[in-house]
Amino acid sequence: MTSSVRRQAALLLAVGGLYLLATVLAGTFLNVYLWKSRQNFAMLGWFTVAQQIAVGLSFWLGGKWVKEHNKMNALRLGIAVSGFFYLLVLWLRGDAVHYIWPLGGILGLSIGLYWLAFNIVFFEITDAANRDFFNGWMGLLGSLTGIVGPWVSGWLISFWHGDRGYRIVFILSLCIYGAAALLSFGLQQRPRGGAYLWLEPWNELRRKGSPWRPAAAALMFQGIREGVFSFLLGLLVYIAAQQESKLGQYALITSAVSLISYYAAGKWYKPRARRRSMLAGSLLLTGFVLSLLWKVNYTTLLVMGIGTSLCIPLYMLPMLSTTFDLMGVSEESAGKRVELMVLRELSLMSGRLLGLLIFIAVLSQSQSLRTITLLVLVLGAAPVGSWVVLRRVLEYNVHKNNNII
Known part of the structure; x- marks a missing residue:
């Protein structure tokens, strides 16, 4: 990796870090609000469903823009729409609950545009040899912002x-x-690709x-857990503690x-x-959810949160790096990286929607x-399904890693 590419990678991590900080600062308490x-x-649940549908559509429709035109503008628009979403929430105040579907759609649009562009640029400036390293740094930044953001917002x-x-x-x-x-x-502006398929x-x-x-299939299992856990755990912490500062404290400890x-x-x-x-x-992710069988209170939720934070890299890094590596197994697949990134996100979205619809139906x-509690236990076991269906691909990539772009 040249020094110029290293600088671009560092700058991309800095942009990602600021985006994550802004997101966790307000997003941690959005559902509580x-x-x-x-x-x-x-x-x-329906608010999150609206988000996920918009995320999937923005990935699929935005893929043409990102591949054939200026992907950096897609990234900037995603950031701008995120700001616009919170402007709307500020304007609507308590009436925001009457506009769940349009608000969820706007938030999902911002998330989709930003992460589509970010992930494509991330793929282009890394390779199989250093992808785990940079994924680790993204996780590190996510943890740092998770420490600072929720604690500051909870205190405010x-x-x-x-x-x-x-x-x-x-x-x-x-x-x-x-x-x-x-x-x-x-x-820097990245090279444009060919025609979008x-x-x-x-x-x-x-x-x-x-x-x-x-x-x-593995991404769908990941999404089943994420769809519900993304909003429910923080809300359960608030309901158990009845204090925003406690939710901020929970996020600080688990992020640390x-x-x-x-x-x-x-x-x-x-x-x-x-x-x-x-x-x-x-x-381990499944095992730590079992702590809720004892009792659902701040302490058991904290035990589960700490355990999840401790072992989540063991699960997430193989998921992230393996799917990114599949985009680079050949020149042909690398040329279709935008379409494959869309496939990755649509798989996650399908799992998240399935998990959310099960949650709402129950x-x-x-x-x-x-x-x-029982629903959380069932959905929380979904990562085991990811490993079952992906294990052969993981083994294959170990032997083929040196040939991956």
Whole structure:
């Protein structure tokens, strides 16, 4: 890797870090903000469904722009739309709960555009030899922002007592999104690709023997867990503690543990260990959810959060790096990296939607804490399914790693 590429990688990590900071600063408490206006789990579930549909569509439709035109503008637009979303929330205040679908769609659009462009640029400036290293650094930045952002926002909301504190937090996030957009102008324009192939994600899945078949199934299992856990765990912590500062404290502690685990992963993790580490990670993620069988309170949720943060790199790094590596197994696949990135996201989206729809359907029958706990246990075991369907691809990539772009 040349010094110029290294500088671009560092700048991309800096942009990603600011984006993550702005997102966790406001996003950690977004669902709590909506919950305080209307205490309805299904409402938050549908809000997340709207996000995921918009994420999938923005990846698929935005793929043409990112491949054939200026992908940096797609990244900047994603950041700008994120800021616009929080402007709308500030303007609507308590009425935001009446606009769940359009708000979820706008947030999903911003997420989709940003991460599509970010992931493509990330793929282009890394290779199989250093991808685990940079994934470790992204995890490290995610942990650092997870330490600072929620603690600061929780303190501000508690200090300013409620709605005023939320408004200060949302405005602060807007400023950080602006800083990330400005910093992104230091990123060099990437070469454009060929014509965008609209149906390539489906064609790849139809191809006999394609490694993307098990990869897509593994991503769906990952999404089943993520779809519900992305909003439910933070909300359960708030409901158990009844204090925003406690949720900030929870995020600080779990992110600090994650910081250590991702640092260790970035320093010592090797591609040849992917198969074993993913098995261990998926089993541990499932095992720590079992702590909720004892009792659902702040302490048991913290135990689960710490355990999850400790072992999440064991599961996530093989998932991330393996799917990225599949985009570079040949010059042909590297040329279709945008379409394959879309396939990756549509697989995740399908899993997230499945998990969310199961969640909403079960809670339409019962919203008791026992029902929610059992549902979390079932959905929390989905990572084991990822390992089962991906294990042969993990083993294959160990032997082929030197030939991957």
